[in-house]
Amino acid sequence: MAALLEAEAVSFTYPDGTRALQNVTLSIPEGKKIAVLGPNGAGKSTLFLHFNGILRPQEGWIYFAGARISYSHTALQQLRQQVGIVFQDPDSMLFAASVRQEISFGPLNLGLSKEEVLARVEAAMAATGVKDLGDKPTHFLSYGQKKRVAIASVLAMEPRVIIFDEPTAYLDPRSTREVMALLETISRKGTTIILSTHDVDIAYTWADYIYVLAAGQVIGAGTPAEVFRDAPLLEAADLARPWLLDVYEDLKNKGWLPLEAPVPKSRDELLALIPYRSRSRLAI
Structure with missing residues (x-):
């Protein structure tokens, strides 16, 4: 463009x-x-x-x-x-x-x-x-x-x-x-x-x-997604990581999301990735 x-x-x-x-x-x-x-x-x-x-x-x-x-x-x-x-x-x-x-x-x-x-x-x-x-x-x-x-x-x-x-x-x-x-x-x-x-x-x-x-x-x-998953860049610019990415990575690490799950851009996109039976156990 x-x-x-x-x-x-x-x-x-x-x-x-x-x-x-x-x-x-x-x-x-x-x-x-x-x-x-x-x-x-x-x-x-x-x-x-x-x-x-x-x-x-x-x-x-x-x-x-x-x-x-x-x-x-x-x-x-x-x-x-x-x-x-x-x-x-x-x-x-x-x-x-x-x-x-x-x-x-x-x-x-x-x-x-x-x-x-x-x-x-x-x-x-x-x-x-x-x-x-x-x-x-x-x-x-x-x-x-x-x-x-x-x-x-x-x-x-x-x-x-x-x-x-x-x-x-x-x-x-x-x-x-x-x-x-x-x-x-x-x-x-x-x-x-x-x-x-x-x-x-x-x-x-x-x-x-x-x-x-x-x-x-x-x-x-x-x-x-590229910027906020670049830890050295965030440190150099004194930026925190968005809560959405923190939760997404934590859920993957706990096995609640597949490793290949796409990176969500919104809360609704994140919830849509979580299996229905697991949602009642989360408080997002």
Whole structure:
């Protein structure tokens, strides 16, 4: 599948001397769900800021849709219409007086007709479950509501790629499930999604492909099963193994699953592998 976003030998150092990225090369296929994992300071957020031109590589190149990114004002405006970022802290994104004004801001700046802007705003509000908040001041929203409005403001731009930096950080379990369900809905419509997360269980069950960063370098990549069954890689990146894989390996070791049993991607897939007579003895 053709790459929509690419980093080629990208390096970047902040003015204080922090080496954030070192010769990073990776490829994001269109329409896929990509997780970028790694400890704090690994370079994940810095990489994301390169993907939509907020930061410019000091070495190397970023490509979008096969073309090297240009950093002229017009080219960056066009890029940011296609590559949206939802930052970890929604307060860093929200500035308008009301929810509807916030979500309208991006489409209005595209020069669209009022009818098209209204249609996009209504669709984005409906998709994110904030339609009843349209006239509410953004500073009166709960943290979870602010997250949804921030996502809606990017959705209304109808980008081809949406990048989520720690989308479930500080959310309760219910809100986390709702946000991940929303990301799944967005993905099914063909939008390419990239996210960073410290939640290995989310990364394992959700992603099609994973990149692992540490100290500004890509130290591993592969399918979720490949990445999370690579013990040296997990140790190098200070990552835990998802509970689903731990249970799967334990059941195989106890003889409750055949050695050739496929690696499950979800709780339901794991339960389906267990012989019926054995399920009543398990508490998963």
